[in-house]
Amino acid sequence: DRDYIGFATLPEQVHRKSVKRGFDFTLMVVGESGLGKSTLVNSLFLSDLYKDRRIPEAIDRVEKTTCIEKKTMDIEERGVKLRLTVVDTPGFGDAINCEESWRACCSYIDEQFRQYFTDESGLNRKNIQDNRVHCCLYFVPPYGHGLRQIDLEFMRRMHRKVNIVPVVAKADTLTSAEIKRLKNRIMADIEDNKIQIYQFPDCDSDEDEEFKQQDRELKACVPFAVVGSNTVIEIAGNKVRGRQYPWGVVEVENPKHSDFIKLRTMLISTHMQDLKDVTQDVHYENFRAQCISQISQ
Numbered sequence: 001d002r003d004y005i006g007f008a009t010l011p012e013q014v015h016r017k018s019v020k021r022g023f024d025f026t027l028m029v030v031g032e033s034g035l036g037k038s039t040l041v042n043s044l045f046l047s048d049l050y051k052d053r054r055i056p057e058a059i060d061r062v063e064k065t066t067c068i069e070k071k072t073m074d075i076e077e078r079g080v081k082l083r084l085t086v087v088d089t090p091g092f093g094d095a096i097n098c099e100e101s102w103r104a105c106c107s108y109i110d111e112q113f114r115q116y117f118t119d120e121s122g123l124n125r126k127n128i129q130d131n132r133v134h135c136c137l138y139f140v141p142p143y144g145h146g147l148r149q150i151d152l153e154f155m156r157r158m159h160r161k162v163n164i165v166p167v168v169a170k171a172d173t174l175t176s177a178e179i180k181r182l183k184n185r186i187m188a189d190i191e192d193n194k195i196q197i198y199q200f201p202d203c204d205s206d207e208d209e210e211f212k213q214q215d216r217e218l219k220a221c222v223p224f225a226v227v228g229s230n231t232v233i234e235i236a237g238n239k240v241r242g243r244q245y246p247w248g249v250v251e252v253e254n255p256k257h258s259d260f261i262k263l264r265t266m267l268i269s270t271h272m273q274d275l276k277d278v279t280q281d282v283h284y285e286n287f288r289a290q291c292i293s294q295i296s297q
């Protein structure tokens with residue numbers, strides 16, 4: 001049913017114990033201001049879908065520093081607890097100099113790794129709160145012709161620390177042909193610059209054909225062309241999140257209009273556990289190895 005965002009399907013992905021205890025997921029959103037980050041986050045999670053449901057204190061804590069804003073919400077669906085943190089980085093790219101832009105994100109990510117590393121070597125190792133950043137949605141402007149210097153610089157600095165998932169912001173401002181062209185350019189730029197964005201895992205060979213087809217479509221979709229909106233519009237008696245234009249409505253959750261649903265399903269349901277695993281096994285291990293080699297020097 002459409003009132004659920006769907007992470008309750010997670011038990012298939014995770015060990016029962018962690019389901020009972022609940023689990024942590026942190027998403028970072030990065031991109032210059034005005035690209036629709038806050039709106040998309042709102043559309044993804046804080047939506048009015050939650051308005052009439054009993055989610056106690058949907059937003060528990062909002063922490064704000066100069067450039068990093070962190071929102072944590074505890075969501076429960078069908079007995080599965082998810083502690084979701086969204087780290088927003090307002091003002092990215094607004095600085096005159098590119099360097100400032102990635103530095104704040106970089107130190108935030110490192111700081112979470114460091115905290116985890118400290119906790120792991122402490123006495124209370126069983127109850128570590130995992131604040132590590134599991135995924136970074138990187139917003140590429142729709143009006144360019146691919147990745148700019150600032151985008152490449154950010155990705156180069158971060159791709160060994162976090163799972164980068166690029167998205168094309170405000171996709172409703174482009175035609176289908178333009179989206180296709182821009183997506184191709186972005187992927188070519190990523191490849192030419194040897195940037196390692198999040199790799200979707202290969203699907204098991206024993207999966208059925210339908211599943212494999214979905215998996216192929218998902219991979220072909222990257223970078224996801226997204227549309228966000230804080231407005232709920234009524235169409236033929238149905239309330240939908242959309243953007244009203246003089247000629248009609250762009251529906252956020254209509255797969256013909258954007259890749260929003262694909263992105264949300266990927267993040268919340270099908271690939272959340274893999275994003276966590278890669279964070280632990282690859283990015284955190286890198287960090288830990290560095291720490292240990294520094295200590296032993």
Ligand code: GDP
Binds near residue numbers: 170
């Ligand atoms: P942020 O600075 O990246 O957090 O951007 P905001 O979410 O505050 O959005 C900035 C402006 O862009 C607002 O006026 C939004 O209504 C608009 N906006 C957000 N998402 C979209 C989108 O998907 N398409 C279009 N056309 N406009 C959007």
Ligand code: MG
Binds near residue numbers: 039090
């Ligand atoms: Mg914002």
